[in-house]
Amino acid sequence: MDNAQLLNDIRETNLTYLLLAQRMIKEDKAAALFRLGIGKEAAELIECLTPAQLIKIAAGNMLLCRFRFDNRVLGDMLSGYVKDKIMASSHAAVLMAGQDAEPLAA
Numbered sequence: 491m492d493n494a495q496l497l498n499d500i501r502e503t504n505l506t507y508l509l510l511a512q513r514m515i516k517e518d519k520a521a522a523l524f525r526l527g528i529g530k531e532a533a534e535l536i537e538c539l540t541p542a543q544l545i546k547i548a549a550g551n552m553l554l555c556r557f558r559f560d561n562r563v564l565g566d567m568l569s570g571y572v573k574d575k576i577m578a579s580s581h582a583a584v585l586m587a588g589q590d591a592e593p594l595a596a
Contacts, residue, residue, distance in 0.1 A: 500551060500552070501548055507548075508544045511526055511536050512544070
């Protein structure tokens with residue numbers, strides 16, 4: 491994969507993420523804050539962006555979303571690697587809910 495293709499994929503992922511996040515926030519802000527792992531300020535910012543602003547933000551070379559399972563235990567729970575899959579996914583949701591929301595970069 492060449493660098494141009496990688497940058498194009500990042501931009502496409504960013505735009506998809508921002509559009510999904512904006513729709514989730516408009517439909518149910520409380521659930522969106524939890525599912526996206528973002529704070530109220532970030533949600534309010536994303537909610538009021540115009541389509542042109544979304545495209546401009548997405549066009550950067552840095553991926554805007556990130557995985558929320560930063561440790562192996564959480565990754566194993568989400569991937570279903572454990573015996574009791576129903577309890578594992580519920581436990582993973584509880585652990586992720588306890589994480590602080592990501593602050594906006596200054």
